[in-house]
Amino acid sequence: MARQDHNREYSAETVKMALDFVFDYGPCDIHINNQQEGKTGQWFYTWRTYNNTKEIAVILEDYLTVSPYFFSWLKLVHSLYGERSDVSGFALQGKQIRHSDSVCCLNISIQHKVFLYSMFGVSGFSPNNKQWLQYIAWSPEHTLKMRGLPVKKSRHVTAGQKYDQLRWAMEYIQYTRTNKQFTLYSNFKGNKGLAYNWNDGESDSDFKGEGNGTDTDGLLLEWTTDYENLPAIPVYVNTTGVIIKTQVPMK
Template identity: 30%
Template sequence: MPRTYIPTTCVTGVPCEYQDELDFRIIVLTYNRPTSLRTCLSHVANLDTLGDRVGVDIWIDRSKDGKVNNKTIQIAEMFKNTWKRGKVTVHIQERHAYIIGQWVDTWRPQENSSEVALILEDDIDISPLSYKWLKLMDSHFRTVSDVGGYTLQMENVNYVKGRHHPVTNTRKTDNVFLYRLLGTWGYSPKPKEWRRFQDWFHEMRKNKTFKPYVPGTVLDNWYKKFEREARADCMWEMWAVYFYNEKNLYTVYSNLLKYTGRMETLLDTNRREAGLHFSARERVNRSGLLLTQWSSKFERFPSDLPRYNFDGTVSNP
């Protein structure tokens, strides 16, 4: 007889605030890709947690008709029963949350929280040193007022003003750079700014005439196309891009590829599994390029980091 799964105590559509406060919380978002989830969690299992208090919250969405993929649940439960370096919680959405609900409502940081969180979709593989890097970024940028978060994303980072073209003009002397656009392939928002975003998002969603357009960017064109196709909610990040842009917030990106001249410096990689944005033929495996060797050079930050606009121009050297 199939097991009955009770939905999480958090309510779908309402940001979930956890009772415990950790050093590092990993939020894994999944739906019906059990094999992809297994691969993602195998990389989480190899993470260097530095002896800190770490937890993993796996959020499984339901289909529009309320069904949940049992194989996906089995993979999540197996990880829960075998991972020994922190608390693992498997959450089942009580109804279909879609990708927008999965992203916006699965981590509500406590007031004045110092918790570092990483939000991952199940097709992301992370470097075993990704927490070491995020912890370093947080220690350096937590009090920098125009930084809204940090991303592990190094692949497919593009300037999006007017047209889509790769970031190429970062300085070789910088181990990181600050860019106006969020990097959603492994995103770690600052707690204070994420709370502000969640409050704003849920208030603005009540206004059916409001559109989170950012004119002049290719993202704006994509979002309007999705609107015409009645699937705008699959581009949840448009809301965050609008909010962070309005608040003049930047995201910290790694520049290790240019800084070191080595290919094996990825902090995470996207397998491009079949789903909302990719087809089966686009799947890749670049996990061999994940960073496995740390250097003290990564901990040296220049004092004059430039802020890059959507088009790659520098707004504040």
């Protein structure tokens, strides 16, 4: 999505960079907005999947590096868990803080190759299509926009406030908790991830990073067939890092 320049309708440099980008793996659409959408707009409107419920999408910020195996894992977990109504999406990050006290990390035993956690991850997030469309339809900001109405008062949003990513994230957490939905995480040895956040935590960023932009120690760089032997029902983990439901072994 091309961002608006304060002195003209579009940022010409941003539009040119987007149009000159060559994507070698399929069709690539460039959406130019009439106004600044911010990061919330990026998440809400870039993936336009209304007529394709089998499509897999992943939302990647520009401060991420991905593992060579990230899409292999996504295809696997979408096929295994994509029909579950309690799975809101799939996270690529290897590290996740314990939200009860903001300590890193959850440290779930690696005997559990995946787990369901009540907080979603922004360092590479692949929404579960059905649940995502239901959330977009529910979201007050999106609903008002689709009706052509001004966003005034609706849950967390009031006139004159910036509907930023933090506000949106809190709303999404509220929605998934109310609907008893969880995010599925991988659980590789050493907290290896399928995406690595190298953001150095500058002031306009949302989250402090894990590295300096060149370190790949946090990425999964080797794949074994054992990673494909996932449980039919993963364990459920609460915000204190405690397993609250145990998995059913695959037969």
